[in-house]
Amino acid sequence: MADAEKSEFKPITRDFLQKEWREGFDIFYQVPVEGRRKFIKFAEFDPRDFSRLDAILKEKQTEVFYIREADLYKYYQFNIIKNLLLGLTQDRPPVREVFQRVYPVATRIFQDYLELDASDEFLILLEEVPRILAPAVESENLPFAELFKLTLKENSTHAHCVNVGLYCLCLARELGMNRKKQEAICLGGLLADIGKKYIPREVMFKESELTDEDVRTIRRHPAFGKKALSELKRYPETVLRMAGEHHENFDGTGYPSKLAGQYIDSSARVCKIMDVFNALTSRRSYRDVMPPIQALTLMKEKLGGQFDPKLLTAFIQYAGKS
Ligand SMILES: [Fe+2]
Incomplete structure (x- = not known):
């Protein structure tokens, strides 16, 4: 066959x-x-x-x-997503509940995409996520503590992608970005790490210490992700740049291109903060979950050079608000 x-x-x-x-x-x-x-x-x-x-x-x-994968796609489109939309239209729940309902759907689509090795077209299903969530946060604020509570802290790529996408959206709202920009940054955050699908599993999920070669391999995921998303020919520049630049550091020490400061796309700078924050506050084989306050302190005091200082301050302020 x-x-x-x-x-x-x-x-x-x-x-x-x-x-x-x-x-x-x-x-x-x-x-x-x-x-x-x-x-x-x-x-x-x-x-x-x-x-x-x-x-x-x-x-x-x-x-x-x-x-067939096409039938699995239809299952999500005409069953899971359709029912989700129908329920939201009928019940008009508060913003926290909107997120609670969308979260498991988004993580499940991602999990299937990654674990069943579905084609990249499968990602189109995720476009409904920002379309639902951006208007929901526009009409009612979601305190960061509430959002943090409803996210999974497990060490999985699918939970990481969804958490980063949702965190990006809520900070974008806090920063006063318009609806279109909020939707783009949410989608960009969701899709930023999809290049990990193209990294061999034995390297991506290696339990023992990574070799220099392993690190070089993993560091190719931004380029793989950007290429895969470009080939779908449906995403704005913001989404593509978030995939390609979310590991660039503000001080120019990141990868793959060692871009610095304003040369890094502003949405990718937001994504970088959320990517590190979620990694620190998620379970890892070598440590337990780090509380948000500890993660933010570490990011500000020890890792500060990696982030756009204004955006990091805005995130710390948003995270501290109730
Ligand atoms: Fe990444």
Whole structure:
């Protein structure tokens, strides 16, 4: 089986099937043929026949079933996101609850994108996140402590990406940026680290000390991310520059291009602050979660040269407000 076909199929569990989902799709299983994987159609998902299919899959619990990536995309588009939007329109919840509802959807899309090695088009699903959240924070402020409370502190790329995107959005609002800019900076923050998908897993998730070669490999992720996003041909310059420049330091010591000060895109300078802040306040194998106040003190006193001082001060002030 060609590689292209291999990557078209994504594994699902029985829990994936939902009676409420009205779109039909094909379910496949995998057989080895001459040392290669071949995907054979096993059944068709038809919501009118849900119980029969559910019973069959229950019997075959040890088998792994697959669906086409295009169907997985539709599942998110017409089921998860559609229901999210419908619920928000009906309930009109307060801003904190809007974030609470969007957060698990965004992290799940990211997790599937990264872990199922979905194509970059899958990221288009995330565009709904700033479209929902920017108007929500416009009408009602979300204190940083509230936002911080609802984010996951686990050591995972998907949680990191979503946290950075949400932190960027809320600081952008605090800085008085307009709606369009807020949406762009939120999306840019969400997507800044997607280049990590192109770093070999054994390097990205290495438990032991990284070699110089490993560090060089990981440091290629801003360029990979910017390239992948450029190829989708749908993002504003801000989003592309945030991906490419979020590891540049204000004092010119960052990577990949050692840009300094105003030469670094202003949104990428915001992203840099949020990236470091979230890394410090998330669990790592070698240490526990650092409280925000400790992380901000460290950033100001020990790592200050990395950040735009005005933006760091604005973030510290926003984080300290109740
Ligand atoms: Fe990064």
